[in-house]
Amino acid sequence: MKSALKWEVLAKCSTTKARAAVLTLPHGPVNAPVFMPVGTQGTLKGLTPDQIKDLGCQIMLNNTYHLGLRPGQELLDKCGGAHLFQGWNRNLLTDSGGFQMVSLLKLAEITEDGVQFESPHDGSLMLLTPEHSMSLQNSIGADIMMQLDDVVSSLTTGPRVEEAMWRSIRWLDRCIKAHKKPETQNLFAIIQGGLDPELRKKCIEEMLKRDTPGYAIGGLSGGEEKDKFWRVVTLCTDLMPREKPIYCMGVGYAEDLVVCVALGVDMFDCVFPTRTARFGNALTATGTLSLRQAKFRDDFRPIEEDCDCVTCKSYTRAYLYTLVTKETVGCHLVSIHNTAYQLRLMRQVRQSVIEDRFPQFIHKFFKDLFKEKDAYPKWAVNALKSVNVDLLAGEES
Amino acid sequence: MSPLTFNIIRQSTQRSAARRGTVVMSNQASTTSGDREPIIPDRTVAVSPKKRMIETPGCFMYSVKGSVPHFTPDTLRQQELGGVSVSIEHMLQDHQPAGFDKWSFSLSKFLNLQDFILFCDVRDTSRYFRVPINTDRYISMMTHQGVRQLTLEEYLKIVRAYAPDIMATFTDSISDLELTEQGKLLGSSTGQKRVRKSVDRSLKWLDQILKERQGIDTLAEDRVKGQARKKTVGEHQTSHTTNATAANSNDIVNEAISTATTTTTAKAWTDVSVFAHVGGAQIEQERIRSAEETAKRQGVDGFIVDTLTLPGTKDEVLNLLKISLDHLPSEKPRLVYGMQTPEDVLKSIALGADIFDTSYPFQLTEGGKASLYSFGPSSPLSTSSSKRWINLWDEEHADKFVPLLDGCECYACKGGRHTRAYINHLLKAHEMLATVLLMSHNMHQYSKFFENVRQSIQDGTFEQYSDSFMEQFGTEPERTGEIHQAQAAVEAALLRRNRLDVLDDIENAASLDKAKATAAAEEIKRQKMQMREARRAKMKEEGLKRKLQHDLIKQQRLNQEIESKGQEEN
Numbered sequence: 004m005k006s007a008l009k010w011e012v013l014a015k016c017s018t019t020k021a022r023a024a025v026l027t028l029p030h031g032p033v034n035a036p037v038f039m040p041v042g043t044q045g046t047l048k049g050l051t052p053d054q055i056k057d058l059g060c061q062i063m064l065n066n067t068y069h070l071g072l073r074p075g076q077e078l079l080d081k082c083g084g085a086h087l088f089q090g091w092n093r094n095l096l097t098d099s100g101g102f103q104m105v106s107l108l109k110l111a112e113i114t115e116d117g118v119q120f121e122s123p124h125d126g127s128l129m130l131l132t133p134e135h136s137m138s139l140q141n142s143i144g145a146d147i148m149m150q151l152d153d154v155v156s157s158l159t160t161g162p163r164v165e166e167a168m169w170r171s172i173r174w175l176d177r178c179i180k181a182h183k184k185p186e187t188q189n190l191f192a193i194i195q196g197g198l199d200p201e202l203r204k205k206c207i208e209e210m211l212k213r214d215t216p217g218y219a220i221g222g223l224s225g226g227e228e229k230d231k232f233w234r235v236v237t238l239c240t241d242l243m244p245r246e247k248p249i250y251c252m253g254v255g256y257a258e259d260l261v262v263c264v265a266l267g268v269d270m271f272d273c274v275f276p277t278r279t280a281r282f283g284n285a286l287t288a289t290g291t292l293s294l295r296q297a298k299f300r301d302d303f304r305p306i307e308e309d310c311d312c313v314t315c316k317s318y319t320r321a322y323l324y325t326l327v328t329k330e331t332v333g334c335h336l337v338s339i340h341n342t343a344y345q346l347r348l349m350r351q352v353r354q355s356v357i358e359d360r361f362p363q364f365i366h367k368f369f370k371d372l373f374k375e376k377d378a379y380p381k382w383a384v385n386a387l388k389s390v391n392v393d394l395l396a397g398e399e400s
Numbered sequence: 401m402s403p404l405t406f407n408i409i410r411q412s413t414q415r416s417a418a419r420r421g422t423v424v425m426s427n428q429a430s431t432t433s434g435d436r437e438p439i440i441p442d443r444t445v446a447v448s449p450k451k452r453m454i455e456t457p458g459c460f461m462y463s464v465k466g467s468v469p470h471f472t473p474d475t476l477r478q479q480e481l482g483g484v485s486v487s488i489e490h491m492l493q494d495h496q497p498a499g500f501d502k503w504s505f506s507l508s509k510f511l512n513l514q515d516f517i518l519f520c521d522v523r524d525t526s527r528y529f530r531v532p533i534n535t536d537r538y539i540s541m542m543t544h545q546g547v548r549q550l551t552l553e554e555y556l557k558i559v560r561a562y563a564p565d566i567m568a569t570f571t572d573s574i575s576d577l578e579l580t581e582q583g584k585l586l587g588s589s590t591g592q593k594r595v596r597k598s599v600d601r602s603l604k605w606l607d608q609i610l611k612e613r614q615g616i617d618t619l620a621e622d623r624v625k626g627q628a629r630k631k632t633v634g635e636h637q638t639s640h641t642t643n644a645t646a647a648n649s650n651d652i653v654n655e656a657i658s659t660a661t662t663t664t665t666a667k668a669w670t671d672v673s674v675f676a677h678v679g680g681a682q683i684e685q686e687r688i689r690s691a692e693e694t695a696k697r698q699g700v701d702g703f704i705v706d707t708l709t710l711p712g713t714k715d716e717v718l719n720l721l722k723i724s725l726d727h728l729p730s731e732k733p734r735l736v737y738g739m740q741t742p743e744d745v746l747k748s749i750a751l752g753a754d755i756f757d758t759s760y761p762f763q764l765t766e767g768g769k770a771s772l773y774s775f776g777p778s779s780p781l782s783t784s785s786s787k788r789w790i791n792l793w794d795e796e797h798a799d800k801f802v803p804l805l806d807g808c809e810c811y812a813c814k815g816g817r818h819t820r821a822y823i824n825h826l827l828k829a830h831e832m833l834a835t836v837l838l839m840s841h842n843m844h845q846y847s848k849f850f851e852n853v854r855q856s857i858q859d860g861t862f863e864q865y866s867d868s869f870m871e872q873f874g875t876e877p878e879r880t881g882e883i884h885q886a887q888a889a890v891e892a893a894l895l896r897r898n899r900l901d902v903l904d905d906i907e908n909a910a911s912l913d914k915a916k917a918t919a920a921a922e923e924i925k926r927q928k929m930q931m932r933e934a935r936r937a938k939m940k941e942e943g944l945k946r947k948l949q950h951d952l953i954k955q956q957r958l959n960q961e962i963e964s965k966g967q968e969e970n
Contacts, residue, residue, distance in 0.1 A: 048831075075826045330467060
């Protein structure tokens, strides 16, 4: 199908499957691997578009479900799309809306037609079809839009997983057909198939025939064991064409990002950094600081010494201690830092791939974060071992 | 020599006392605390030095906990205003102000405000929270943890450590609640006595502050006197004897004083300028006395007239303000609390007031409103519009893809980037960017308003444009506490949303591995706890209000007792 993106791989890690690339989208270039902050309702938790831009963010997420409810499709059309609506002239990615239906609304029922759910406003039954999702996402005008997929919990086993996989393929066909702006918006397919390697293989085989501009690994991050999670990820990246971007949905913890990049993933998103900021938790290379704790009362260091975000340049932990969870500014300040942290981490990852010292970076990253080798998550050790990085065997220099 | 200078550039020659000027700090903001040597390296990045100045008529930016609401350091600097006011009662954390005991730099460094003129007062400068009455020893204030007492000695310690550019004096302000509690005190002898006492106390404290600033320890006397008195009062109560103990207690006090006066002098802190509160409640002769006596003191750099506690109609309050301003020397700046709306500001300027605060744009923002008013000829709106603001909660804005105000240069409006429709959406979605953008707009318009006022004083058109402003915009509608319907709907939906949030969290939790799911669950639990605590705090606050009134009466009785004892002693 048509594509409105350009994918140029700049460098490949000589040890792992990591790669550094430039993804050029209608609203400008995106340096991959990339973490995309989530601006659910057309705004990233109190940050102005200029602040987001200043942090070096090139692509942000919006949620189709939320924007479809408010401001609604009619207003989005009237205004000319979500970019104009929120004053953001860089790239946007929207999900299909299906995930929220399933996760937020208990009464969602999935039929061949689409996802049936109860309206949160008046309780009436509504139906989200692949056609409707495409229509909404066309109105939003996101640079990357996601197909509506049949989401099942990754803990589900049996024939339901296979049914969902085949249905997602049928829905992809309907999405491709209903997509009205393939010249300006890129439709990504979502690979389903649960934890079953055979189903995943089959799904990838079918979806590759549709030749969408990019692919996402779906149906994960649903509470499955991490050791199973990474095996599916690595299987998918192995089977996927190397000339297309690969997006792993809902992944955002620092160690998950680093491991998944090593497994060959290019794009990530997660609400975690901004959500945890609202509870006063600041992310750093050596772990999370819970700024509400009294031990920060007289701690006159910035959140992170080398961070160049406006929060770290302006305030001490002691002052943030007085603000977090009490003033909106406290929220904004920690959100700024956490977003800066995530984006910087990805920049560092990318740079190390370009300079072909990613394995060394991984060693240092895990040492900084977990301090002791005993504390390294086992799944991460296993996953990295599969791409020739042995975390437990002495440091590479 | 105080680093603060006030220059009057132009005095209105027409029928008002309006004047245009500048308050300029000749020094760089103090970075080190007055008392201590830095014990930790300075890690914050210095802000580029600029001339620290407030053009008058102008305003300090109102802050909560030392931050201008909704502004991060970068968005704050998009505003044109040069000063920030900080209230000590906001800064109290546990039992000490934030950063006070271990921080070895100034408050302006702690708050990253070195490029602003930093003003400090004890109480909130925009709202008056009623507290139990003050005594000779301390004043009461309302902190996040409830009512607390602050002695002058503690306040001076804070000021020395914080080293703000300008400090307000310690003052015994009386709220009308106090007066009515004592029973129709207006004009009654007890009421007059209370007011006279408040003026005396404030003057005494002013003298002590001015001496202390020169490095003379005046508090030692108070300290021992207080201790001695406490002791004798205690003895008094237990022994039930009369004359003998009274004479004895006098001896103890005198003895204590004689030892105290030999105390060595402390370090001077003349870099801190002093703005003196003038009061006198609603009694004319006391207001005049307070103003004249305060004006006599050498070393006062400016004056503060607090109208927040004054009862009566706006005109009555303005008249009380006028009495104070008329008896103050014109060559020093006058800061006014409680005159916040544009028309009150204009009326106060006409009486000779110079500096205000930005609580008005803050309040508009909290109500979801965007300023449309403007002063003078350069109004970007057609003169036919008489709306001083619009409420962005109104559904009519949902499809208005236009800026808040045409031609506005604020961050939100500039280049038509953010529209009324977007802000309406943000409010309804309960997204924090709404207040960031509204605050940016409202602050910009407020400072623009002052800029135009200054220009009109320069041009000699202030009175004329003031008249036309009142004609065009009338007066601010009384705030009834009524919430906009749409806002109420969202607030109601918030209850539901809180439930949704939990679901939302579960959605997130489901996507994490087990350990992190537990962490998320804990976070939800904590959130719930916070909600419960908030409810509890609210109930507590209501209980506190009742207790306050009770305490008040008790306190007064105690005071009268102490007073009568004092009289006995003499």
